[in-house]
Amino acid sequence: MATPNTPLWEVFIRSRNGLAHKHVGSLHANDATMALQAARDIYTRRGEGLSIWVVPSTAITASDPAEKGMMFEPAETKIYRHPTFYEVPEEVGHM
Amino acid sequence: MYTQALNTAETDDRGLEEAGRAAQFQARIDAEERIEPNDWMPAAYRKTLTRQISQHAHSEIVGMLPEGNWITRAPTLRRKAALLAKVQDECGHGLYLYAAAETLGTSREELVDAMLAGKAKYSSIFNYPTLTWADIGTIGWLVDGAAIMNQIPLCRCSYGPYARAMIRVCKEESFHQRQGYEIMLTLCRGSDEQKAMAQDALNRWWWPVLMMFGPPDATSQHSDTSTKWKIKRFSNDELRQKFVDATVPQAQYLGLAIPDPGMTQDAEGHWRYSEIDWTEFKQVLAGNGPCNRDRLAARRRSHDEGAWVREAAASYAAKRAQRQTAQAAE
Numbered sequence: 001m002a003t004p005n006t007p008l009w010e011v012f013i014r015s016r017n018g019l020a021h022k023h024v025g026s027l028h029a030n031d032a033t034m035a036l037q038a039a040r041d042i043y044t045r046r047g048e049g050l051s052i053w054v055v056p057s058t059a060i061t062a063s064d065p066a067e068k069g070m071m072f073e074p075a076e077t078k079i080y081r082h083p084t085f086y087e088v089p090e091e092v093g094h095m
Numbered sequence: 096m097y098t099q100a101l102n103t104a105e106t107d108d109r110g111l112e113e114a115g116r117a118a119q120f121q122a123r124i125d126a127e128e129r130i131e132p133n134d135w136m137p138a139a140y141r142k143t144l145t146r147q148i149s150q151h152a153h154s155e156i157v158g159m160l161p162e163g164n165w166i167t168r169a170p171t172l173r174r175k176a177a178l179l180a181k182v183q184d185e186c187g188h189g190l191y192l193y194a195a196a197e198t199l200g201t202s203r204e205e206l207v208d209a210m211l212a213g214k215a216k217y218s219s220i221f222n223y224p225t226l227t228w229a230d231i232g233t234i235g236w237l238v239d240g241a242a243i244m245n246q247i248p249l250c251r252c253s254y255g256p257y258a259r260a261m262i263r264v265c266k267e268e269s270f271h272q273r274q275g276y277e278i279m280l281t282l283c284r285g286s287d288e289q290k291a292m293a294q295d296a297l298n299r300w301w302w303p304v305l306m307m308f309g310p311p312d313a314t315s316q317h318s319d320t321s322t323k324w325k326i327k328r329f330s331n332d333e334l335r336q337k338f339v340d341a342t343v344p345q346a347q348y349l350g351l352a353i354p355d356p357g358m359t360q361d362a363e364g365h366w367r368y369s370e371i372d373w374t375e376f377k378q379v380l381a382g383n384g385p386c387n388r389d390r391l392a393a394r395r396r397s398h399d400e401g402a403w404v405r406e407a408a409a410s411y412a413a414k415r416a417q418r419q420t421a422q423a424a425e
Contacts, residue, residue: 003204003398004409008197025260026194028203030412042187045180046267065133 008057009035011042013049021053029054124325129255132198140324141199144254146215147326148196149206153217155189156210157390161225162234170228177274178231184271188264195256211395219376220307222384229282229289229296235275237297237304237342243268244338245308248328257326276345283349290350297346298354305368306376308335339366 006028012021024043029035035054044052063071079085088095117137123130130136159182166182169175193203209215220238225231246268249261282293309331321327329337343366346353357369378384 003208003405005202005204006405006409025191025263026197027190030408031415034408041183042190045183045187062133065131066135 006030009039009054010057010060011035011039012053012055013039013043014051015049016047018050021051024048026057027054121323124253124323127325128253129258130253131255139320143321143324144257144326145196145199145201145206147321148192148199148257149201149209150216150218152189152192152196152206153210153215154221155185155192157217157221157394158238159185159189160390160393161221161223161386162231164225165228165231168228169231174278181235181271181274184267188267191260191263192257195254195260198256207398211391211398213382213391216380218307219379219384220303221390222379222386223300223303224386226299227292227296229279229292230300232275232278232282232293233296233300235271235273236279236345237275237300238307239268239271239275240342241304241307241338243272244334244341248334249326251325251328253325279349279351283351293349294351297351301354302371302375303379305335305339305371306373308332308338310373310376311371336365339368340364 007030008026009029010026011024013024014021027035027038027042029038032054036052039052039054043049075081116135120130120136120140130140162178162182162185166175166178169178193206196206197203206215210217225234243265246261246265250258250265252258252261279293282289312330312332322330343353343358355369359367361367379387382388
């Protein structure tokens with residue numbers, strides 16, 4: 001008999017140095033409690049984190065990489081959003 | 096007649112379109128771009144990677160068996176804790192790899208079922224038995240050493256999820272090799288019997304470990320396209336030579352003899368090994384190694400014995416979900 005599929009979860013971990021939660025991988029579990037326990041065992045065997053988030057993979061809405069051109073076009077033309085766009089005379093020093 | 100004519104035209108168009116995409120894909124690979132799960136990829140690339148990553152995952156899981164054999168008999172509590180941690184790591188590595196393989200569109204359950212049915216392969220090295228404690232040292236030192244040699248270039252593999260999984264695996268694998276070498280060092284500094292045990296283990300594992308790098312370049316069937324797609328960065332023989340060159344001085348330090356009387360060092364410093372017995376490799380691959388049946392039987396038994404846990408977890412989750420829906424409706 002084929003083994004029935006178990007739901008997929010995405011795992012995010014906040015590392016020790018207090019950065020934001022970062023995606024580390026995915027795992028299978030039937031519910032949130034088991035997903036958290038499995039995430040601890042699979043992704044934090046060497047003190048990799050202080051906090052774990054697990055999110056059902058189906059709950060994630062993703063942009064389409066094939067349409068990244070259109071998606072990110074609004075930002076690409078706005079070079080004046082970067083500090084290097086503005087000229088400050090050298091005599092003024094670091095700003 | 097018309098439909099046939101139309102069909103032909105359409106296939107031609109599709110063929111052209113496909114060729115264009117394949118060229119674009121190859122250009123991305125050549126530019127060292129990483130391919131991600133939702134990107135277009137040739138069907139053969141998907142198939143090759145699904146096969147390779149899932150075989151790699153199965154190897155990690157089956158690889159827990161020969162070492163698990165010694166957890167209860169480790170000579171000290173320190174050795175036992177270290178071996179337990181190592182076997183847990185192998186399980187973790189299997190899971191990272193299944194997750195990477197799944198991004199190509201085949202579920203973990205299907206991949207595992209293929210292995211249990213005997214349709215998918217795993218590394219032949221795990222079809223050899225672990226007869227003494229020195230085998231645990233030798234596995235860590237040589238089997239994990241060879242695995243690291245194979246896996247480091249995979250950290251730069253063109254497929255993003257596989258490369259990322261390999262980075263994690265390689266970081267953790269280094270402890271495995273060192274703990275193995277430490278076991279060997281302790282045995283070699285011990286009594287004559289202990290040193291003889293270490294030598295015996297090396298004698299039995301040496302040739303199977305060299306076979307882990309796969310068939311010689313002249314006969315390897317997957318190499319050409321894998322190299323073109325940057326799944327593979329070095330040939331089997333190149334990696335094997337690198338491994339031998341790194342290992343010979345380590346054996347010398349232990350005072351152990353490599354079981355290859357014909358081995359010589361060439362002018363460039365490379366250790367040239369004798370001809371490998373590929374008939375043995377083919378026999379083990381065909382299912383006739385010392386432990387093939389035992390390993391598969393152990394995996395099947397474990398899968399069957401865990402069926403009630405999977406069922407209980409699924410029905411508990413279903414019950415909770417149903418209750419939540421009922422409460423929300425009130």
